[in-house]
Amino acid sequence: MNALKMDTQEKIIKVAHEVFVEKGLQGARMQEIADRAGINKALLHYYFRSKDQLFDAVFQKVINEVLPDFAQTIRNVDDVPKLIFSFVSFYNQFFQKNPQFPQFFFHEIWQNPDRIAHVILAEEIHPDRMLQNLRSRLPDVYPSEFLPQHMIANVMGMCLFPHIARPLFQRIFFQNDEKEYNRFLSERTDFLIQMLKGLGETHNPEMDVRPSDDF
Amino acid sequence: MNALKMDTQEKIIKVAHEVFVEKGLQGARMQEIADRAGINKALLHYYFRSKDQLFDAVFQKVINEVLPDFAQTIRNVDDVPKLIFSFVSFYNQFFQKNPQFPQFFFHEIWQNPDRIAHVILAEEIHPDRMLQNLRSRLPDVYPSEFLPQHMIANVMGMCLFPHIARPLFQRIFFQNDEKEYNRFLSERTDFLIQMLKGLGETHNPEMDVRPSDDF
DNA sequence: GTCTATATGGCGATAGAC
DNA sequence: GTCTATCGCCATATAGAC
DSSP states (O other): OOHHHHHHHHHHHHHHHHHHHHHHHHHOOHHHHHHHHTSOHHHHHHHSSSHHHHHHHHHHHHHHHHHHHHHHHHTTOOSHHHHHHHHHHHHHHHHHHSTTHHHHHHHHHHHOHHHHHHHHHHSSOOHHHHHHHHHHHSOTTSOTTSOTHHHHHHHHHHHHHHHHTHHHHHHHHSTTOHHHHHHHHHHHHHHHHHHHTTTTTOOOTTOSSOOGGGO | OOHHHHHHHHHHHHHHHHHHHHHHHHHOOHHHHHHHHTSOHHHHHHHSSSHHHHHHHHHHHHHHHHHHHHHHHHTTOOSHHHHHHHHHHHHHHHHHHSTTHHHHHHHHHHHOHHHHHHHHHHSSOOHHHHHHHHHHHSOTTSOTTSOTHHHHHHHHHHHHHHHHTHHHHHHHHSTTOHHHHHHHHHHHHHHHHHHHTTTTTTSOGGGGOSOOOOO
């Protein structure tokens, strides 16, 4: 495994990633991957026996790049506001650098949820502890009769939506203006953090529910 | 076009919808659609000349079923809290009845955004008016230096996330317990509405003079 | 390691009988 | 309208020379 082979292999994974993201597993063509990598189909099968295995390699690499950072981001955070802050910052930054990741990821979520769950749970992420932590540290303003999972769904949903719905959302609410949408995404991190920062700071027992800018 | 033909045609669209939802346009097989419909491939091409046209028919039907209701839901709503209430109720109810719609829809968003945008804008939905209305009626608690699109992204994201991320989210945070997740989804409508209800109660009364615009 | 050439199979689509 | 049979193509995968 010399330097040349490494280069070719990495080149393949790089362009395969692009094609898989654009077309999905079924829509991707080995020919197109070979063309973009400047090689031929036979060489693809030399490095990765099959299309499926190539896809696995690509997906594994992507996951292994993002997940440790993410796990580190949410680990050892002892209060909810800080956790949210870290989460929002990390996610928005990551998605802006990898705009097509959500599409790629959600495709797999539906085609291969078991593998993804397995990969994720292999990391130092413990959902039960996370939930327990959330439940005990959620501020008084959070209605205790509701599951803490709602909080996770809220934050993740608000972070994800502009990216996963981008092609349509940009067309409808930004006249398909690429630059305007990027400005929207840029300011969104600040917006979310400012909107969420009050959470946990002011505990007013008289209020059942604080206004939505907490969330 | 007698009753028998109608039945066959509708049966095809019904099962085609299922297969397209499960596998996507590229992943779907005409053979599988024919099998599930209890007919053969040739008959598929008799009713719909090509796979693409079959897909168009399916997609158009889905859109035409949901969009008018949705447009009606958000039309003639004159204040933001009521709009959010209607939106959340409608969306959660719809998604619970059509759990795989988000997957289907988001696949198309990336493969064919223009067609979807065209279909949506053909309805009586006017994004510009909607934004203008939002901007003028957003309560004081909403930081005015931010775009009103954030509010839309927030509500949509929070509604969508549990459905579009379900296969993974259910595995990780609900031990893949189907019934528990359904209870989570059921209570989520109440949760979101209760969480969002404070929004707009503090807004400036001077802005309420205008009669309601269509969105 | 990289190539050309080819095998193999599957898929969309059509022809034509009934 | 519905079927059987088949065409033609294209994609994955392999064989084998260099």
